[in-house]
Amino acid sequence: MLDNLSEKELDALKEIGNIGAGNAATALYQILGMKIDMTVPRASIIPLQEVPEVLGGPDVLVIGVYLRVLGDASGSILFVMPKDSAFYLVDLLMGKPAGDTQVLGEIEESALKEIGNIISGAYLNALSQFTNISFIPSVPALAFDMAGAILDVILAELGQLGDYALLVETQFLGGGDGGSITGQYFLIPDPDSLGTILEAIGVKSK
Amino acid sequence: MSGNLIKVGMADLNAAKSPASLITYGLGSCVGVTLYDERVKVGGLAHIMLPDSKAAKEVGNPAKFADTAIPILIEKMEKLGASKGRMVAKIAGGAQMFSFSKQDPKKSIGQRNAEAVREKLKEEGIPIVVDETGGNFGRTIILHTDTGILEIKTIGHGVKEL
Numbered sequence: 001m002l003d004n005l006s007e008k009e010l011d012a013l014k015e016i017g018n019i020g021a022g023n024a025a026t027a028l029y030q031i032l033g034m035k036i037d038m039t040v041p042r043a044s045i046i047p048l049q050e051v052p053e054v055l056g057g058p059d060v061l062v063i064g065v066y067l068r069v070l071g072d073a074s075g076s077i078l079f080v081m082p083k084d085s086a087f088y089l090v091d092l093l094m095g096k097p098a099g100d101t102q103v104l105g106e107i108e109e110s111a112l113k114e115i116g117n118i119i120s121g122a123y124l125n126a127l128s129q130f131t132n133i134s135f136i137p138s139v140p141a142l143a144f145d146m147a148g149a150i151l152d153v154i155l156a157e158l159g160q161l162g163d164y165a166l167l168v169e170t171q172f173l174g175g176g177d178g179g180s181i182t183g184q185y186f187l188i189p190d191p192d193s194l195g196t197i198l199e200a201i202g203v204k205s206k
Numbered sequence: 207m208s209g210n211l212i213k214v215g216m217a218d219l220n221a222a223k224s225p226a227s228l229i230t231y232g233l234g235s236c237v238g239v240t241l242y243d244e245r246v247k248v249g250g251l252a253h254i255m256l257p258d259s260k261a262a263k264e265v266g267n268p269a270k271f272a273d274t275a276i277p278i279l280i281e282k283m284e285k286l287g288a289s290k291g292r293m294v295a296k297i298a299g300g301a302q303m304f305s306f307s308k309q310d311p312k313k314s315i316g317q318r319n320a321e322a323v324r325e326k327l328k329e330e331g332i333p334i335v336v337d338e339t340g341g342n343f344g345r346t347i348i349l350h351t352d353t354g355i356l357e358i359k360t361i362g363h364g365v366k367e368l
Contacts, residue, residue: 048255049215058216058232059346061361066304141304145361148216148232149303149344152255156235156315159217159255163266 002045002164002191010043012203017041017168017187019130020123024170024185027122031115032092036174036181043168048155051165055080055184058148063104065116066153068138069124073193076154077123077137079116081172081183083144086112088179098178104144113140119185131200154188161191209352217270219252221282224352233299233345235316237272237323240296240349240356241279241332243288249351250283252276256315257322272322276330293332296356296368297323298347300339316340336368 021038028036052058063086065079081089087101090111094101101108117140124135143150158165165188172183189197209225216236222228224247230238233253241250252275256262259271268274280290300320313321320339327334338345338358348357358366 049217052216052232068306139306141306143303143342145234145303146232146344146346149234149301151232152234152236153303153315155216156255156319159270160262162264163217163270 002162002166002194005045005166005194009198009203010045012198012201013043013166013168014041016127016130016197016201017043017170019126020187021170021185023126024119024123027118028115031118032089034092034174034176036172038185039171039173041168041170043166045164045166048159048163048165051151051155051167052148054167054169055147055151058146060147061145062147062150063112063142063144064150065112065140065142066150067116067120067140069135070138071134071136073133073135073189073196075187075189075193076157077120078151078154078186078188079119079183080147080150080186081181084179085181085183088181089115091179098176109142113142116140116142123185123187131197133196133200158188158191166191166194211348214251214253216253217255217267219250219269219275219279219282221248221250221279221286222351223248223286227348227350229346229348231346233347234301234303235299235314235319237297237299237316237319237339238345238347239276239279239323239327240347241283241293242296242349242351242354243283243292244294244354245289245292246287247351248283248286248288249349249354250279251347251349252279254319254323257318272319272326276323276326280330290330290332294354295327295332295334296336296349297334298336298338298345298356298358301341301343301345303342303344305342338366338368
């Protein structure tokens with residue numbers, strides 16, 4: 001199902017990612033007071049087994065914030081960062097000096113989940129307006145572990161329908177006094193909601 | 207514990223003879239099934255993603271599912287001289303990495319994977335001697351075919367040799 005998407009359809013999904021990412025970057029700027037650049041998204045279809053490589057390999061240690069997307073077109077959102085970036089984000093959000101956050105406790109976890117919430121809300125809102133599809137984010141969940149382990153839940157969901165994943169990926173880049181932020185933000189539509197999205201933006205013939 | 211290290215990816219499987227070791231990285235809800243025949247020092251490892259191929263809309267790669275991967279793994283080991291009657295199993299993984307609500311009545315995919323693996327091994331008549339499943343953390347596992355020892359590495363939950 002996924003492996004026969006056309007170039008035009010992939011471009012349309014990239015455009016959707018772009019609209020969402022633009023809105024998410026604005027939201028981040030408003031809460032952090034710092035400009036965060038988001039790259040033009042990539043939309044790619046890759047074999048499930050190769051997805052961990054996109055995060056640097058299955059054993060790389062990362063912090064992942066995961067949300068399920070419900071509504072007319074279901075899917076997953078995963079926001080992944082290295083530990084240092086996540087700690088710096090917590091410093092920024094809580095108005096602490098850079099380098100202050102050193103452990104991932106309950107407060108830090110909820111700060112990161114909140115950031116996941118805010119950017120996903122902004123991202124999905126833009127998508128909803130553009131497509132007229134309602135996207136409803138679940139509450140976020142967080143894990144600090146190996147990239148492969150973090151991806152499992154999402155990949156298992158996709159694995160029931162095929163051997164490929166469609167990733168709409170945006171990279172985050174920002175920094176200021178004493179810290180920098182890098183992160184990857186993924187929208188991973190469920191295969192059976194792809195048709196709904198493509199139809200809504202008029203690139204799929206019915 | 208020398209010999210080369212053979213990597214087994216997600217939804218993949220492989221078998222090897224001593225002194226090689228088999229490794230798979232970052233098991234979350236996936237279950238790593240290792241089988242070992244001590245007499246001939248042949249081991250096998252499968253990185254299983256889903257419980258049941260019959261529930262899938264599209265089967266695709268059979269190494270993805272507990273019910274289809276385990277028979278293929280056994281066969282691969284038999285080609286290297288192992289015998290099913292002598293095999294023992296050690297399994298790890300099947301964690302729940304994210305929990306949205308504590309009272310979710312539905313079984314997690316990790317739990318369902320572990321249950322399906324246990325059931326299939328029982329059906330094949332292979333005893334499980336180590337069962338390190340569950341929890342909420344990832345695991346990297348290495349099966350050393352010279353000793354049959356399973357090494358389990360985690361982030362913040364220690365290293366075990368079983």
